[in-house]
Amino acid sequence: MIRCISCGEEYDDDEVIYTCDKCGSVLEIEPLDVDVGRDVFECRKDCLWRYKELIPVDSSMRVTLDEGGTPFVRCDKIGGELGVDLYVKVEGSNPTGSFKDRGMTVGVTKAVELGVDTVGCASTGNTSASLSAYAARAGLRCVVFLPSGKVALGKLAQAMFHGAEVISIDGNFDEALDAMTSLACERYLYLLNSINPYRLEGQKTIGYEIVQSLGWRSPDRVILPVGNAGNISAIWKGISEFYCLGFMDSKPMMTGIQAEGACPITNAFKRGSRDVVPVENPETIATAIRIGAPVSYAKAMNAIYDSDGCCESVSDEEILSAQKYLARNEGIGVEPASAASIAGLIKLRNEGLIDKGEEIVCVVTGHLLKDPNTAIDSCSKPKEVSSNIDDLKKLLVK
Ligand SMILES: *Cc1c(COP(=O)(O)O)cnc(C)c1O
Ligand SMILES: [Zn+2]
Numbered sequence: 001m002i003r004c005i006s007c008g009e010e011y012d013d014d015e016v017i018y019t020c021d022k023c024g025s026v027l028e029i030e031p032l033d034v035d036v037g038r039d040v041f042e043c044r045k046d047c048l049w050r051y052k053e054l055i056p057v058d059s060s061m062r063v064t065l066d067e068g069g070t071p072f073v074r075c076d077k078i079g080g081e082l083g084v085d086l087y088v089k090v091e092g093s094n095p096t097g098s099f100k101d102r103g104m105t106v107g108v109t110k111a112v113e114l115g116v117d118t119v120g121c122a123s124t125g126n127t128s129a130s131l132s133a134y135a136a137r138a139g140l141r142c143v144v145f146l147p148s149g150k151v152a153l154g155k156l157a158q159a160m161f162h163g164a165e166v167i168s169i170d171g172n173f174d175e176a177l178d179a180m181t182s183l184a185c186e187r188y189l190y191l192l193n194s195i196n197p198y199r200l201e202g203q204k205t206i207g208y209e210i211v212q213s214l215g216w217r218s219p220d221r222v223i224l225p226v227g228n229a230g231n232i233s234a235i236w237k238g239i240s241e242f243y244c245l246g247f248m249d250s251k252p253m254m255t256g257i258q259a260e261g262a263c264p265i266t267n268a269f270k271r272g273s274r275d276v277v278p279v280e281n282p283e284t285i286a287t288a289i290r291i292g293a294p295v296s297y298a299k300a301m302n303a304i305y306d307s308d309g310c311c312e313s314v315s316d317e318e319i320l321s322a323q324k325y326l327a328r329n330e331g332i333g334v335e336p337a338s339a340a341s342i343a344g345l346i347k348l349r350n351e352g353l354i355d356k357g358e359e360i361v362c363v364v365t366g367h368l369l370k371d372p373n374t375a376i377d378s379c380s381k382p383k384e385v386s387s388n389i390d391d392l393k394k395l396l397v398k
Contacts, residue, residue, distance in 0.1 A: 255309045
């Protein structure tokens with residue numbers, strides 16, 4: 001069953017629908033009424049489909065690349081410096097290098113179930129990289145709209161190489177998404193942006209995995225970057241479902257981090273409101289969260305307020321410095337948007353809004369190699385010398 005989060009209107013599972021016909025709000029999938037214990041999941045291989053009983057598509061038809069089951073890395077160096085217990089959930093280890101794969105394995109399986117022939121998305125990069133791979137695997141035609149000139153190199157390479165029809169839109173992501181959504185509503189294609197509630201049914205497994213990795217416990221806090229706000233909503237849904245199943249006895253404070261130049265949700269939170277005013281010309285080096293009008297804002301505000309969490313924003317400078325800090329102290333390479341979670345942790349801790357000793361999970365959403373240009377630009381150039389041993393010795397003198 002698909003249900004409107006605002007007016008409660010219900011829709012059948014086989015309806016192709018993205019927003020509520022009655023009130024225009026976003027939709028979510030009702031949790032399945034299943035009787036399943038923790039032991040069932042424990043004895044299976046560590047990947048997303050270990051939770052198949054809780055994923056509302058026919059798992060025998062699944063289009064999968066073995067996504068999920070990503071590293072859950074304890075980070076004692078950074079945690080020690082900041083005075084918290086820190087774990088990092090490394091979503092860059094998914095098949096195409098971002099958490100979007102969790103959404104796409106479920107979303108594309110739904111597309112196959114529905115019998116559509118074309119799938120599409122607008123994307124800041126990773127959604128298109130992921131969808132193009134899953135569409136190739138499923139044998140579906142794939143159309144992607146990208147904001148012209150604003151997509152990181154690695155992501156563009158993926159979308160093109162997996163055979164999507166890549167269209168460069170003269171406009172920003174929000175405008176590209178509006179155009180794509182209109183085409184989907186006129187049935188030109190099946191939309192796989194995160195307004196599609198099946199995407200979030202895959203992404204909610206990040207929440208499941210965090211709880212299971214901690215030995216069926218909730219951390220005090222989960223911190224993640226927020227762009228279109230699907231992922232924070234999804235993780236909160238996953239955690240809430242596990243809580244309702246009685247798998248643990250507390251829930252984390254959901255903490256969203258945005259870039260200063262694209263922070264409509266932070267602005268709403270700081271006003272104490274649930275109403276999000278779009279940012280007209282969003283700008284940030286973290287292109288994956290360069291979004292001014294987040295489609296899942298209503299779900300995200302619920303997640304933040306219901307969990308007693310918060311939303312903060314960080315500057316591009318703080319993002320780049322956190323990206324390097326994580327790479328050079330813990331060996332974890334992430335793209336700029338992902339580093340927003342670490343930058344946010346540092347800022348909130350310095351401001352005293354995160355308590356000493358909290359147990360914290362930072363979700364880092366995409367791999368360093370997604371955006372090689374930004375990585376290279378923030379380092380000094382390699383030194384150029386001959387292979388002469390004496391020259392090299394001089395260079396390496398301590
Ligand atoms: C998509 C994406 C985000 C933002 O996620 P939302 O669900 O849009 O809030 C953050 N980081 C990376 C690397 C992404 O690809
Ligand atoms: Zn409604």
